[in-house]
Amino acid sequence: xxxxxxxxxxxxxxxxxxxxxxxxxxxxxxxxxxxxxxxxxxxxxxxxxxxxxxxxxxxxxxxxxxxxxxxxxxxxxxxxxxxxxxxxxxxxxxxxxxxxxxxxxxxxxxxxxxxxxxxxxxxxxxxxxxxxxxxxxxxxxxxxxxxxxxxxxxxxxxxxxxxxxxxxxxxxxxxxxxxxxxxxxxxxxxxxxxxxxxxxxxxxxxxxxxxxxxxxxxxxxxxxxxxxx
Amino acid sequence: xxxxxxxxxxxxxxxxxxxxxxxxxxxxxxxxxxxxxxxxxxxxxxxxxxxxxxxxxxxxxxxxxxxxxxxxxxxxxxxxxxxxxxxxxxxxxxxxxxxxxxxxxxxxxxxxxxxxxxxxxxxxxxxxxxxxxxxxxxxxxxxxxxxxxxxxxxxxxxxxxxxxxxxxxxxxxxxxxxxxxxxxxxxxxxxxxxxxxxxxxxxxxxxxxxxxxxxxxxxxxxxxxxxxxxxxxxxxxxxxxxxxxxxxxxxxxxxxxxxxxxxxxxxxxxxxxxxxxxxxxxxxxxxxxxxxxxxxxx
Numbered sequence: 151x152x153x154x155x156x157x158x159x160x161x162x163x164x165x166x167x168x169x170x171x172x173x174x175x176x177x178x179x180x181x182x183x184x185x186x187x188x189x190x191x192x193x194x195x196x197x198x199x200x201x202x203x204x205x206x207x208x209x210x211x212x213x214x215x216x217x218x219x220x221x222x223x224x225x226x227x228x229x230x231x232x233x234x235x236x237x238x239x240x241x242x243x244x245x246x247x248x249x250x251x252x253x254x255x256x257x258x259x260x261x262x263x264x265x266x267x268x269x270x271x272x273x274x275x276x277x278x279x280x281x282x283x284x285x286x287x288x289x290x291x292x293x294x295x296x297x298x299x300x301x302x303x304x305x306x307x308x309x310x311x312x313x314x315x316x317x318x319x320x321x322x323x324x325x326x327x328x329x330x331x332x333x334x335x336x337x338x339x340x341x342x343x344x345x346x347x348x349x350x351x352x353x354x355x356x357x358x359x360x361x362x363x364x365x366x367x368x369x370x371x372x373x374x375x376x377x378x379x
Numbered sequence: 380x381x382x383x384x385x386x387x388x389x390x391x392x393x394x395x396x397x398x399x400x401x402x403x404x405x406x407x408x409x410x411x412x413x414x415x416x417x418x419x420x421x422x423x424x425x426x427x428x429x430x431x432x433x434x435x436x437x438x439x440x441x442x443x444x445x446x447x448x449x450x451x452x453x454x455x456x457x458x459x460x461x462x463x464x465x466x467x468x469x470x471x472x473x474x475x476x477x478x479x480x481x482x483x484x485x486x487x488x489x490x491x492x493x494x495x496x497x498x499x500x501x502x503x504x505x506x507x508x509x510x511x512x513x514x515x516x517x518x519x520x521x522x523x524x525x526x527x528x529x530x531x532x533x534x535x536x537x538x539x540x541x542x543x544x545x546x547x548x549x550x551x552x553x554x555x556x557x558x559x560x561x562x563x564x565x566x567x568x569x570x571x572x573x574x575x576x577x578x579x580x581x582x583x584x585x586x587x588x589x590x591x592x593x594x595x596x597x598x599x600x601x602x603x604x605x606x607x608x609x610x611x612x613x614x615x616x617x618x619x620x621x622x623x624x625x626x627x628x629x630x631x632x633x634x635x636x637x638x639x640x641x642x643x644x645x646x647x648x649x650x651x652x653x654x655x656x657x658x659x660x661x662x663x664x665x666x667x668x669x670x671x672x673x674x675x676x677x
Binding site: 186187188206208209225227228243244246247265266284285286 | 629630633635648649650651652653663664665667668
């Protein structure tokens, strides 16, 4: 099992080694020790490997991930799993702002809270936050599901396109063009799927959530607004 | 960008370590602010004395300044030289005369701070070099605030480096940029305040000093700044017995904090906290937007 101590080996060297992995690698379990808040750990991996990071990480950890399962045994700084394409990033503590930003696929699980702008401009990633999320989360979100077991801060889903937001707790306020919507059986299935993939299908009931999405008034041309163009 | 670090000790036994702990934190934030660095440190003081921290112009002999001020006041002056700065300690009853002398000698000295316990040291240069030149690591105290600067709003000069001090034992460091600082500066100037630079952060410091002068607590001053200051900011503020943190409502600028039985610590990034003793046992959290966090010693 490759093990790297970041007090000894530079982040860039570890990332290089991860980038060079062939698709059929047998080195499928990686351990990274002493991250100590360093930035860009495990960015750009494209191989079906498990990476265990033992401690708190800085910015952009697991960014652009494809296929890998990355577990962070601590907190994550700004932009964890940003632009993830596939695979899993699991933060076992809290995440700072812009978690899962612009993510296109895969699953981001945050055991604690996520700060402001969680899922900003998400494009297909699924995000499961077991705690609460900060203000302006899912801003301009385009696709994917943001599932929150706790509460949501101000201006949830501002200017949202077609992503779905499921919140079990209280929503402080909804942003422009974001409304509560009735859940169809298809929506319930998607929510159940995220809960199952996040390993908590037994602990959280689909019927305890409310769903929020786009009122579709902001991004369609409307003849009454012709004066504005 | 800019980097901020701050440390407010709860455990008295750590006081001899304050400077060493803070300089380690400061150096981790070099990439966020390689232009300049500075520290406000709250150390020893006597109630009937006041410390003037002055930056000494190149080519001026600090020992001569000490003698000159002592002769002007016709009383002894304590002096301590740290690289380009000198701390002159005078009787509180003679403070006004001493400040008059500083004004007269503006060819040789620049006033950096006035305080019963606070001293401010700041210079242009890489944080590691600045910390080494001033000998931060050997300094003792109860709390300290540090800053690494990447200039945006005004020139890279020592006067533009942080912390800023606009009142006795008060300091502020800022990451971000204010958009209404010129209007606020004019308002404060009409109230009789003076400013040494064109810097937006000095206006924020002056605003808090003005509020506190009119009886507001540190917490109240910061709360009202949310209405009166516009722009992006993370502020860390020190007073003689207090330490506070505030982020703007959008929370654009990063902030992470740690609290344990031994200390309250602030860093722009977790890297700055990772060098602290027993950080694994501290509660690490991100301060909420538009929320004042304040700690005060009785």
